[in-house]
Amino acid sequence: MPSLLPETGAKMADINFHPDDRVMSGIEVVKNGGTMVLALLIFEGMLYVMYMEGEVIMSLLCGIPLGLIMIAIACQCVMHFLGLGTMVINEGSMILRTPRSGKKRGKSFLDPLLERVILSPMTRLIMRDMDKDGDGRLSFKEFLDEMDDVSKSEYLEMQELFEKHDKDHDGYLTPSELKEFIKESGDDNWAEKKEGNWWSDDGN
CATH class of the missing domain: 1.10.238.10 (EF-hand)
Known part of the structure; x- marks a missing residue:
């Protein structure tokens, strides 16, 4: 039975891979991405408790960046399965490679x-x-x-x-x-x- 999880996301020929990249399988993307999101959710929960206890500044300073990171990881995993990029492992880090990877980007409105x-x-x-x-x-x-x-x-x-x-x-x-x-x-x-x-x- 064919796997429902695409193995490489976007077309390999379209992507600028770094020499040290190792392409992740769909199972790896789900496992690693899910683990990272779950860990960040736990930290977010702890920071929310701090916020409720009155530690407003520290909880916001840490919570907002962690929340953005969590959203970014989830979006990258979705992009992999939509064929808009390919998740790779490089020096122990999970990274989304796209045809624009490694190239100079213009400024974003974000x-x-x-x-x-x-x-x-x-x-x-x-x-x-x-x-x-x-x-x-x-x-x-x-x-x-x-x-x-x-x-x-x-x-x-x-x-x-x-x-x-x-x-x-x-x-x-x-x-x-x-x-x-x-x-x-x-x-x-x-x-x-x-x-x-x-x-x-x-x-x-």
Whole structure:
């Protein structure tokens, strides 16, 4: 009996796969996606309890981003089964690949909302947590102190990003510089940055 779950979503030839991608089966998408959504629902429930007990600010700061992440995961799984993309595993993370994956995107009308709801609060929380001397800026040492078991390549990559966003070259990141650092560290425009057509039509 044929499976009711499509194995690869969108046509493989249309998708820009990263060399480290492993295409997920339909069963894997349901299992992994469902587990992640369930875990986020549990956290949302805990945050709702905090909200009801009067912890309004913290519950909203954490609850809204988690809710958006949960919706995004669910939407990506649906897109996989509608044939609008293909879910893959890359470095342990579940990611939806589409024909636009890895390519530079134009600005979305949602960008200002996402920046205000997620990026700005995240920047403030990171700055507050890492800024040990409380001077309102972040040194590279303070940044590294929060990271465990950093490899040499990761160290050099982070140092390069840090120096790039240290616009005044004073050895510190201001909150606005840190925000840009966070945005670029999560950038996934790898197809624009690599030379040659290094992905293949069959995802290998």
